[in-house]
Amino acid sequence: MHSRLLGLSVTFFGLVQLVVSGPVKALTGSAEHFDARATPTTANTVVLDGKRLISAKQHLKENFFATQxxxxxxxxxxxxxxxxxxxxxxxxxxxxxxxxxxxxxxPYWWPTKNKTDQNVSSLSTSRAPTRLDNAWSWVSLYRTRRVNATRFLHLFATFAPLFTGRTIHDVDTITDRLSIGAVCQSSYSLALTWYYMYTGDAKYSKKAATALCTWFLDPKTSMNPNLEHSQAVPCRELGRAPVIIDFSQLFTSVVDAVQILNLGATGWTKDDTTRMNKWNQQFLDWLVSSDLGKQASALHNNHAVFYDMQVAALSLSVGKRDQAKSVVSRAKSRIDEQIAPDSSQPNEAVRTRSWHYHCFNLVAFTRLAQIASHVGVDLWRYKGPKGQGLQKAIQFILPTALNQKK
Structure with a gap:
């Protein structure tokens, strides 16, 4: 239950759980539709525990977790x-x-017609001015705790033609945020299902392979391995330091999905693995060397933790174990800085949705702890100089999650 409260999508309906003390026993379930006969090779997953995946598969005749x-x-x-x-x-x-x-x-930037010294700073000097610069400025509304509804609903009819030449649209339909979420979630679910299903049913692995190859590997449709245009503010910034947030925990699911498919899934080839490793290496290089990546690393909230999580996961996936170990070891200083002696997270408490961001940061920390366990670093039981730790931080939010306090 604790892991569900934290929103750890890595658990995916309970097949592999992460809780405050670290990973618990792999879940078991009905064997009616799942293969409990073969003992597969261990998956070199970076968040999931490959040995526990094997254990789960070997105990599928038990019915306790059949629903999951x-x-x-x-x-x-x-x-x-x-x-x-x-x-x-x-x-x-x-x-x-x-x-x-x-x-x-x-998400927290809104268009406004009136430029003033109070609500707008100088426009980015990284590009030439556009017609929007004269018509609209963008103001941060952090203090009002309001997300820009244009990302989820519709832009004002008078603003939309200036932005894209269209009349009304949902901003998420003209960007990639929802699509990458679908790629990550689908490939993870499909790969896990292939793993637990009878080996003769390849429709799940083939579908996962198609999703991954289309987004990452096919030169005609693939994504460039960087996030230079993520979290942009129109007319102001082409990309911003919180770039990693759009991938957040999602991309680690892709890394694990690939490792599961590497166990011999139909539709996924050795060449696909080689090309995916190359893409991951290029993305990793961008994260550690780009200005936006360095800025993300220097932040002091969940953005920096997600950055560490992503770099550690990618490093481990491409065989750079020492680099992964260095990054997860650095996470101890993140715990010292971001978790207060009372186990709250002050840098998340001041955000627009403090409850969400307390949980969100713990998603990053706990996934990072799982990655750390693969390289011999124990973040689950680490305690800072003032007693800070992940377990206490999780315990801090549980009363609110269980409606035990206002």
Missing amino acids: LTSLRRDADSWLGKGPWSVIFKPHPPENGTLHDYSSQA
């Missing part, structure tokens, strides 16, 4: 008729970019 197992297959079935997705399917490329560049828009 059935739910996993049901979710995988729901993806069979969807996709594939690609960055090139959006109607317009990001400013100064191409359709192959991932793009998204910052």
